[in-house]
Amino acid sequence: MQITRAGEYAVLGLMSLARHTPGQMSMIEEVSREEKIPKSFLSKIFQNLAKAGLVRSVRGAGGGFVLAKQPDEITVLAIIEAIEGKIAFQRCRQEKAECEHVGGCALCGLFEQAQDGLKDVLVRTTLSDLIRQQDEIKSHGGRQQAVLANH
Amino acid sequence: MQITRAGEYAVLGLMSLARHTPGQMSMIEEVSREEKIPKSFLSKIFQNLAKAGLVRSVRGAGGGFVLAKQPDEITVLAIIEAIEGKIAFQRCRQEKAECEHVGGCALCGLFEQAQDGLKDVLVRTTLSDLIRQQDEIKSHGGRQQAVLANH
């Protein structure tokens, strides 16, 4: 029951892109150094983000990655699902509506609710929200609790 | 990002116990057959539930397992955490308040929120809620959507 590192790195990596001036290319090398993420792993992750249409990649000298959308149009849910696939707690609903266990479907219903609660939080937060929060944390010396910026 | 089978089996197994008259022993064998869960695996799971104090085990002939509390005192969260350990999405908050990634703590804060949203759903549902819902699903021929019994 954890977010994978790949998902975490994806969000951090995109935050790094978002902090740059819009349209400016960033190289894997840079982002990797900035966020302390293994370079070759990050490169794999960005490949998938490109496939998902969240970043645009440009090869060759002077190439790199740019956000494909505005930071406030990219939700954390979209990023995580791009890397980890659709969030799906329960096994049953996916294909058939009934499961073989006696109490199965009551449980599946509950898991669906739980999953929705989770998604709800992740879909309400965008890259720009995260960056704003991060700035606040930094400017207050990190002494305070996490800020709940979205309402 | 999934509930493990062990966690799922634990809930189903306890639902099975809860359907019996209070105080009546159930054997692994029975529950295993009823819920179609591998016997030896289920036995391991119940061992852990016993350690967590959710069931009482009695050895020897005529032994088995009984719920250690009333079904409405056992939340799904308690069951899942007994089997899978504390739900913890984020890595950072656990020990140190700061993480090394640049945008790290903003992200940790978000994950904490998401995790709370999830826990909230799981803690509001007890074994008896699940059983009630299951009865409703069955009595309506399973044609309807999952019932949201808790408010």
Next chain:
DNA sequence: GGTAACAGGATAAAGTTAGTCCGAATTGTC
């Protein structure tokens, strides 16, 4: 003492995670 039941440890196969490595393709520059 025999049988029924859980306890607990060892083991194992399969799947997932977290990377690494390398050659190929693409682009800009001289």
Next chain:
DNA sequence: GACAATTCGGACTAACTTTATCCTGTTACC
């Protein structure tokens, strides 16, 4: 056109987790 910079894509791997199974030991009842 040669060369350097950079991503793309696939193969590979080591470690860990999940999902079990099996065997021996222990406890309780008769």
